[in-house]
Structure formats: structure tokens, C-alpha cells
Amino acid sequence: MAAVSPEVRLHRRTIGVRRALQPIVEARGMARGMLFTGAGLTLFFVLVAILAPLISPYGFDQYKSGGHRFAQLAHPSHAHVFGTNVQSTDVLSRIIWGAQTELEVVALALVFGLVVGVPLGLFSGYYGGAFDRAAVLFMDAMFAFPPLLLAIVIAFLLGSSVSSGVLVAAIAITITYVPQYFRVVRNHVISVREESYVEAARALGARPRTILRRYVFFNVVQNVPVIATLNAADAVLTLTALGFLGYGVQPTQGAEWGYDVSRAVSDAASGIWWTGLFPGLAIVLLVTGLTLLGEGLNETINPVLRRRSIRKVDFRAGSLAPPSELLEP
Amino acid sequence: MGVQGPSLKRYAITRLALVVPMLFILLTLVFVLMRVAPGNPVSASLGGHVPPAVIKQISHQLGYDKPLYVQYGHYLLNVAQGNFGTTISDRRSVGSIIAVNGAATLELTFFALIVALVVGLVVGLLSGRFRDSPIDAGGRLFGIVVYATPVFFLGLLAQLVFGVWLNWLPTSDQASPITQALMKTHTNIFFVDAIVDGNWSALKDVVEHLVLPATTLGLVYGGVFIRLIRVNVIRTLKEDYIEAARARGINERSVVYRHAFKNALVPVVTVIGLQVALLLGGAILTETTFNWPGLGHELYIYLQNRDYAAVQGIVVLFGLVVVLVSIVIDFVNALIDPRVRY
Numbered sequence: 001m002a003a004v005s006p007e008v009r010l011h012r013r014t015i016g017v018r019r020a021l022q023p024i025v026e027a028r029g030m031a032r033g034m035l036f037t038g039a040g041l042t043l044f045f046v047l048v049a050i051l052a053p054l055i056s057p058y059g060f061d062q063y064k065s066g067g068h069r070f071a072q073l074a075h076p077s078h079a080h081v082f083g084t085n086v087q088s089t090d091v092l093s094r095i096i097w098g099a100q101t102e103l104e105v106v107a108l109a110l111v112f113g114l115v116v117g118v119p120l121g122l123f124s125g126y127y128g129g130a131f132d133r134a135a136v137l138f139m140d141a142m143f144a145f146p147p148l149l150l151a152i153v154i155a156f157l158l159g160s161s162v163s164s165g166v167l168v169a170a171i172a173i174t175i176t177y178v179p180q181y182f183r184v185v186r187n188h189v190i191s192v193r194e195e196s197y198v199e200a201a202r203a204l205g206a207r208p209r210t211i212l213r214r215y216v217f218f219n220v221v222q223n224v225p226v227i228a229t230l231n232a233a234d235a236v237l238t239l240t241a242l243g244f245l246g247y248g249v250q251p252t253q254g255a256e257w258g259y260d261v262s263r264a265v266s267d268a269a270s271g272i273w274w275t276g277l278f279p280g281l282a283i284v285l286l287v288t289g290l291t292l293l294g295e296g297l298n299e300t301i302n303p304v305l306r307r308r309s310i311r312k313v314d315f316r317a318g319s320l321a322p323p324s325e326l327l328e329p
Numbered sequence: 330m331g332v333q334g335p336s337l338k339r340y341a342i343t344r345l346a347l348v349v350p351m352l353f354i355l356l357t358l359v360f361v362l363m364r365v366a367p368g369n370p371v372s373a374s375l376g377g378h379v380p381p382a383v384i385k386q387i388s389h390q391l392g393y394d395k396p397l398y399v400q401y402g403h404y405l406l407n408v409a410q411g412n413f414g415t416t417i418s419d420r421r422s423v424g425s426i427i428a429v430n431g432a433a434t435l436e437l438t439f440f441a442l443i444v445a446l447v448v449g450l451v452v453g454l455l456s457g458r459f460r461d462s463p464i465d466a467g468g469r470l471f472g473i474v475v476y477a478t479p480v481f482f483l484g485l486l487a488q489l490v491f492g493v494w495l496n497w498l499p500t501s502d503q504a505s506p507i508t509q510a511l512m513k514t515h516t517n518i519f520f521v522d523a524i525v526d527g528n529w530s531a532l533k534d535v536v537e538h539l540v541l542p543a544t545t546l547g548l549v550y551g552g553v554f555i556r557l558i559r560v561n562v563i564r565t566l567k568e569d570y571i572e573a574a575r576a577r578g579i580n581e582r583s584v585v586y587r588h589a590f591k592n593a594l595v596p597v598v599t600v601i602g603l604q605v606a607l608l609l610g611g612a613i614l615t616e617t618t619f620n621w622p623g624l625g626h627e628l629y630i631y632l633q634n635r636d637y638a639a640v641q642g643i644v645v646l647f648g649l650v651v652v653l654v655s656i657v658i659d660f661v662n663a664l665i666d667p668r669v670r671y
Binding site: 150244264 | 347350351354358362363385461465466469473474476477478479480481482485486488489490494500502511535606607609610611614615617618628629632640644647648651653655
């Protein structure tokens with residue numbers, strides 16, 4: 001293959017990036033609203049997680065300050081904006097530190113899931129054969145488990161041998177999502193495999209690896225951001241569910257919103273609402289943000305759902321001018 | 330339709346034939362998972378206070394001292410005969426757990442599914458029909474927020490509002506102790522038992538206990554249906570036959586309600602099947618939140634006791650249910666959708 005100068009390569013890359021981002025810039029109406037609200041919410045929690053050491057009033061397991069133990073189950077007040085829980089820790093601080101835990105686990109789980117699921121799907125879909133059949137059967141069997149159940153069992157089994165709760169939770173979540181990535185990527189590869197441009201590359205004598213890398217991968221990988229964002233939302237729910245049941249991140253290792261809600265169930269019986277409401281709302285907001293982001297991306301990237309930007313032409317007399325949005329550059 | 334008979338039959342046979350390897354993988358997966366874990370299952374579940382001789386004796390009784398491949402063979406044979414094993418911590422047969430606690434889960438998930446369907450149908454159809462209108466925006470937002478709410482958090486809020494503050498409904502258990510003591514069991518499904526006996530005060534009690542957990546679980550799964558039904562309505566409204574119906578001058582109401590909605594609902598049947606897995610997962614959390622004595626609640630307790638045998642049995646059962654439901658759904662789909670041909 002002829003050598004390509006760095007400038008040309010850079011130029012190609014910027015065109016590629018611009019083309020990839022184009023639907024997002026052009027998004028209109030509800031898709032735009034969803035995309036931006038989702039991105040805003042997600043960004044907010046990312047910032048909270050990064051800035052946790054600066055903005056959190058107390059440590060995640062700090063129950064006293066200046067020699068004074070905080071009051072147990074104190075109402076929200078000036079000193080503790082969201083109140084304190086039964087262990088005297090500050091509810092707000094636990095939420096802020098919790099953002100770190102949630103995002104760490106989800107990021108790890110996404111990376112693990114993509115690294116395992118995508119290549120497996122590419123390989124299985126492209127080469128087919130006995131490996132493909134066995135992989136599909138195996139993944140289908142994994143699908144038969146309720147995802148949460150699988151995550152619980154994995155977290156339960158790993159809990160005694162892996163000491164890092166974040167890692168345990170991330171692995172447990174990964175295992176539940178690999179079949180999904182695998183399935184989506186594999187099915188897409190199978191439809192792309194027979195496209196004429198792939199056949200052309202094959203006819204030109206390209207090696208399977210080159211075909212996979214240059215032609216199949218980029219066509220298939222477009223779907224991945226959408227699935228990944230939606231899975232991230234799901235992963236937060238799975239992680240908090242694990243925390244709620246007492247698996248994954250242990251109370252000594254970090255703050256986890258689901259665990260906090262589980263502790264609040266007994267508080268609720270005596271009418272104490274602040275220990276459960278605030279961490280619960282944090283979960284809802286983060287998951288809503290990620291879901292809006294994913295759905296917004298889906299609507300802008302997925303051509304099946306994308307609204308056509310061309311309006312219906314009005315054929316009444318005197319109104320044959322093209323719609324204004326077509327005239328804009 | 331002469332063609333349908335043989336092809337459906339062939340489809341049924343291939344579909345059923347595929348179940349066997351799938352179940353085999355499922356069983357093996359669970360077996361391997363539960364046995365690669367460090368420690369002897371017996372000592373894990375009995376704790377550290379039991380003398381080694383006793384552990385050895387119980388291990389021998391339950392067959393845990395045999396080589397792994399022998400245990401595996403025994404396990405497969407037993408499962409093939411419908412024997413899912415015995416729990417280590419309290420020596421119940423997994424079969425009886427399934428009968429008693431499974432009934433509670435069935436009761437909860439059945440009513441939750443009804444709530445989910447009603448919510449999903451109403452909001453999803455309206456959202457899809459009035460796409461991009463304020464109704465749609467509200468419907469979608471509702472769907473997303475409801476989906477984003479963990480079952481256990483919604484349950485907590487429901488307990489707080491309807492149980493503690495308003496004091497309208499009970500917040501835990503499947504029925505009050507008196508009802509449980511007085512009721513005769515036929516099916517273990519309290520709702521059915523109360524009706525069979527004509528015991529109306531018990532029925533009232535059972536329904537009161539059901540409202541919060543079933544609504545909580547149902548609302549959250551309604552979110553999934555809202556999304557799905559909305560997208561299907563939108564997709565269906567773009568189909569050529571809808572355009573053709575409009576072109577024939579059929580009024581919009583009739584186009585939407587008679588032509589579009591019916592067709593948009595066909596894929597929903599499939600998804601109900603797929604949702605069973607999610608519903609069962611959600612049931613674990615709902616049951617734990619509301620202290621509902623179902624399979625998920627039992628699983629949670631056996632996990633805490635590190636009772637591998639019980640966990641293995643319940644997990645396999647969950648997998649079995651999902652596989653069986655998905656087969657039934659596939660058949661139903663093949664029957665109602667003439668386009669499905671294999």
C-alpha cells in the first residue's frame with residue numbers, strides 16, 4: 001500500500017471525526033434535548049466524582065470531627081445538609097464519594113466488556129463455523145440467567161478471593177454484559193460480511209485480518225457507543241443492586257449508594273426519610289442521565305429512528321419554494 | 330394453510346432439540362461456578378464452629394467427598410429425575426423450596442406483570458401515537474425515570490409513603506400472621522388459596538399485602554414496555570400498509586387503532602418472554618425489600634449462609650424457567666404472527 005503522508009492521514013482522520021460527530025451536531029428537537037440533558041447529567045456526576053476530595057464536606061466513613069461525634073440520624077441541617085445516618089456519617093459526603101465508586105466500577109466494567117465482547121463477536125461472526133455455533137450456544141445459555149442473578153452469584157463467589165470490592169463488582173457486571181456485546185456485534189458482522197465492499201476487498205486479496213480491521217470493524221463499531229451508554233446505565237443499576245444485597249463494594253472500602261439505601265430500609269419504618277431518599281435520588285439521576293444520553297445517541301446515530309430532516313413538500317399553488325432548512329448551508 | 334402444519338412442527342422439533350444442549354450448558358456452568366469457589370461447601374455453610382469429624386460425616390452423607398466428576402454425574406442424573414438436591418444448612422429439598430417459595434414468587438411476578446403491561450400499553454401507545462408531542466415527551470420521560478429507579482428504592486419510597494406516613498398498606502410479608510395460620514394451603518399461592526376456600530377476609534389481607542410489592546416491581550418493568558411499545562408503534566406507523574390504509578381514505582382513528590396498534594403489539598409478546606429473566610431478577614430485590622417469602626428472598630438468605638447446594642438449585646431453576654418461557658413464547662409467536670416461518 002502506498003505511503004500516506006502524515007498531513008493527509010491527519011486530514012483523513014479529522015474528516016472521519018467530523019463525519020462521525022455530524023449527526024450529533026445536527027440533532028434536532030427531542031433527540032437534541034435528550035442528548036444534551038443526558039450529557040449534562042452525566043458530566044455533572046463525572047465532575048462530582050473527580051472533585052470529590054475538594055467538595056465533600058467529610059470523608060465517606062467519617063463519623064466525628066474535632067473530637068465530637070456527629071449525632072446519629074440527625075435531620076438535615078446546616079452542618080449536615082442531607083442529615084446523618086445511623087452510623088453518624090454525613091449522608092451528603094457519602095453520596096459524593098459514592099459517585100466515585102459508581103463511575104469507577106462502571107468504567108471498568110465497560111472496558112472489560114468491550115475488550116472481551118467485541119473481538120469475540122467479530123471473530124465469531126466473521127469466521128462462523130463450529131466456534132461460532134459453540135459460542136452462540138454458550139452465550140445463549142448465559143442469557144437464560146437473569147442478569148442480576150448472574151452478577152450476584154459471581155460477586156458472591158469472587159468475594160472471598162478478590163479483596164477489591166470495586167474489581168469484584170466490575171467483573172460481576174462484565175460477565176453479565178459480555179453476551180450482549182457479543183450478540184450485537186456478531187449479528188452485525190454477519191450482515192456486513194456479505195456486503196459488496198467486503199467482497200471487493202476479499203477479491204482484491206486482502207487478508208482476513210485486514211478486512212476485519214479496516215472494513216468490518218468500523219462499520220460494526222458504530223453501534224457500540226449506543227449500547228455502551230445504555231449498558232452503563234444498566235450497570236449502575238446492577239452495581240447498586242449488588243450493593244443493596246451486600247455484595248461487591250464493601251462498606252469499609254468505599255461509599256456505595258445501593259448499600260446506603262439498604263441500610264435506610266429499616267430507618268424508613270420509623271419515618272426517617274433522608275438516609276434513603278438522597279442516595280436513591282442520586283441513583284435515579286445518574287441512570288436517567290446515562291439513559292437519556294444513550295437514547296439520544298441512538299436517535300441521532302441510528303438511521304432507522306432518525307427523523308428525516310426534509311419536510312413534506314407543500315404542493316399548493318405558490319408554495320413550491322423549498323423548505324427553509326434545505327437552503328441553509 | 331397446508332404449509333403451516335409441517336413447517337411449524339419442524340420448527341417446534343428443532344427448537345426443542347436445541348433446549349437439551351442449552352440446559353446441559355446451564356447445569357454445567359452452575360455446577361462449575363459453585364465448585365471452583367474455594368472451600369468445602371459443607372464447612373462453608375455450617376460455619377467454623379463445627380468439629381471436622383462432623384463436617385466429614387455430612388460431606389460423606391451428601392456425597393461431597395467423592396471426586397468432582399462423580400459428583401457431576403450424580404448431579405446430572407438427579408436433575409434428570411427432577412431431584413434438584415438438598416440444602417446443606419437446613420436440609421430442605423430444593424424441590425419443596427420451589428413449591429413453597431416459588432408460589433410466592435409466581436404470585437408477585439404475575440401481578441407485577443399485569444401492572445407493567447397496563448402501564449406500558451397505555452403510556453407506550455399514547456407516546457408512539459403522538460410522537461414528539463408533549464404527551465410523548467412526558468411519556469418517555471416517565472418511562473426513562475421509572476426505568477432508572479431501582480426497584481428497591483421505589484419500594485423504600487412506597488413503604489415510607491403508603492406504609493409509614495399514610496398507614497394504608499402493610500409493608501412486609503405475604504400475609505399477616507393470623508391469616509397465614511388460619512389459611513389452608515392448596516397451591517401455596519395465597520391469592521388462589523383464599524379464593525378456593527371462599528375466605529374473603531383472607532383474600533383482602535393477601536391483596537393488601539400484594540399491592541405495594543407488585544406495583545413497585547410492575548412500575549419499574551412498565552418502563553421497559555413503554556420504550557418498546559412506543560418504538561414499535563412508530564415503526565408500524567411508517568409501514569406501507571398504513572400509508573395504503575390512509576390512502577384508501579380510512580379515518581386516522583381507525584388506521585391507528587385497528588391497523589397500527591394490533592401489529593405493533595406482536596413483538597411485545599416476544600419481549601414479555603425475554604423480560605421474564607429481568608422480572609425474576611427484579612423479584613430478588615423486591616422480595617428482599619418487602620420481606621416477601623419468594624425464591625429471591627430465599628436465595629438471598631441461602632447466599633448469606635453460603636449454602637452452595639441451595640444456591641445451585643435455585644439458580645438452575647431460574648435458568649430453567651427462563652428457557653422454558655422463551656420456548657413457549659416462540660411457539661405463541663409462530664402461531665400468531667404469520668410472517669414467522671422457519
